[in-house]
Amino acid sequence: MKLYWGLAAFAGAFAMVGASTVTIAAEFSIRGSHAESTESPLHKGWQVFEAYVESASGGRVEVSISPASQLGSIKDALEQAKIGAIEMAQGDEQNLDGFYKPMMILATPYLFANDEEGQRFLDSDFFMEVREKMAKESGLRFLAASSYGFRCFTNNVKPIKSAADMAGIRMRVPPSPMSLAMVEAMGGSPTPVPWEELYGAMQSGVVDGQENPVGVVLDYSFYQVQKYLTLDNHQLGLNSLMINEQFFQSLPPELRAVVVTGARMAAATEYGERNYQARVSAVEKLRGNGMEVYAPTLEEIETFRAATKEPMQAYLKKELDPGYVDAVYKEVADIRAALVSSVSE
Template sequence: MRYTRLRLAISLAAILSSLSALPAHAQKIIKYAHFHPARMDQSMHASAVTFKEHVEKATSGSIKVEIYPAGQLGSAQQIMEGLRLGTVELGVVHEGGVSGVYRPFNIFGMPYMFQSHAHAYAVLDGPFGKELGEDLKKKTGIRLMAYADNGVRHFTNSKRVIRTPDDMKGLKIRVQPSPVFIELVKALGASPTAIDWGETPAALAQGTADGQENSVTTIMSASLYQHQKYATLDGHIYGFFGYLINDRFYKSLTNEERLAVDAGVEKAKVVHRDMTRSLDLSAKKVLSEKGMQVTELTPAEVDQFRNATQPPVRKYLETSVSKEWTDKILSAIEAAKK
């Protein structure tokens, strides 16, 4: 009898021990991918840390956020594919990367659309931006949570001061492998050279390309000023990053977890926008301090660039991407000016 009670006690203890070892709820993991160095002076990383701190605290640890900076999970194309498949839960991807799986995002390559950061925010945060996000989700299964700044894009080069479209003639300008950017540079009389981002610093150092176009944030983070003497603050493109999440994963969260993720993205967006906008607005000072000769254009000079580039780029977008979405963004831009 004593032996039977002993065996029962041992068995019960083993069962209780195994049950206590099981988590009450399985912890959910968000793999968060971005492309900036893992430094708090980098807008993408500072915003990622902001997201992680908020979500983990707000969910009492039911969600764990793992940040993968500096392209550790692959290129923009690979991250987009991971978001579609669900192997990456959340990614912060620039508009060029998004357009690889959802062509309408190419419309953001229309040059000289926005008058200011506030003008861009009014379009992106308004009905147009929401409608585009819904269509992205419907077509790809990727939910667009927010738009954040990738900086206003400017031209730099190693040869001469650029003040008019004629000054661009003959220059070899590195562009991302995108037909929209190729059309833009061709319209200015320069020679577009499509080069992947990872090869760009070497191409500038070796003279494969005379110049490039990017935001101050990117110029600084990649130290492109080391190989570029001249900068022209023409502001031809307002670049942005989409905060993207796999929709199946998002729907698998509890209501409380979704609220935490929504709020975390909003906090991250604010940090991201504020840091990038601050650099944009101090572009002349920041680049001059790195030894670059910076040229600021008057509104009349910007109009020369706009008049040279918008018609051919618009024609390309209407015929090769989507006339519907091209018309919609131009209407939203006009409405946001009022």
């Protein structure tokens, strides 16, 4: 009897040791890259993606995330995802058109009046077709996207309350033809300045102002060298989760569904925190640091939109199929009308 229990105890102990040291290998591995810190709302979203996908797949999919540009810039990581060196990468409205030109439309100034219009456009049947074409032609699939805030103007000259107030202001813009055309259309003087030189350019007066999301204005202490902030919300910033199309199609249907759901959860996680920051916490902190913050009325916003609409469409129609550009503007107009109708019935 003692021998029996001794052997049983030994066998049980061996089984426990074996269970603790042997792990079941995942069937699929996803390596993802993004450019932001581990404290950012974006990283928190990717963490949600990791936790959901690994859990919902029952361990069949393993996810590892490389934050803070450890694998290179946003563009570099997208290139790696395109060729399959990694499976996923962060995209944004400034880089996707380099992989599929029709995505240029997402960077159009004053296209969306608010985040809801942008999200409905991203979820529309129209844009779903664009996403499918991108996957086939570029090898990168657009899984989901989150707004990280609208770009807004800051300057040191005066409050910008309408398009006419832009006249003569030297406004730093990124090296984007649409950004240049936007400022020119309002009578401003667009001045490309490298990002790493921007703070010094504002401090020394090389430029009068710049345009970025409110969170960026706070994070990089632009309030120290800028007096006025205008919440004109001219360009919707979008962080997207992109995946290598060949890898995505190699997953069984049930795991493809898990990945898509996880990506949407990640986007929703980032958006919640970013939205609060852009509309409440960052604005309050900027005011507390001495900035004058102005929110234009609907009528004033319309002056910005009216001044830039034709130049933007003309530029886009030179770069893209004119029929596609018209279809995009119609889709957004239909979304806007549906939103108004939904609250007036």
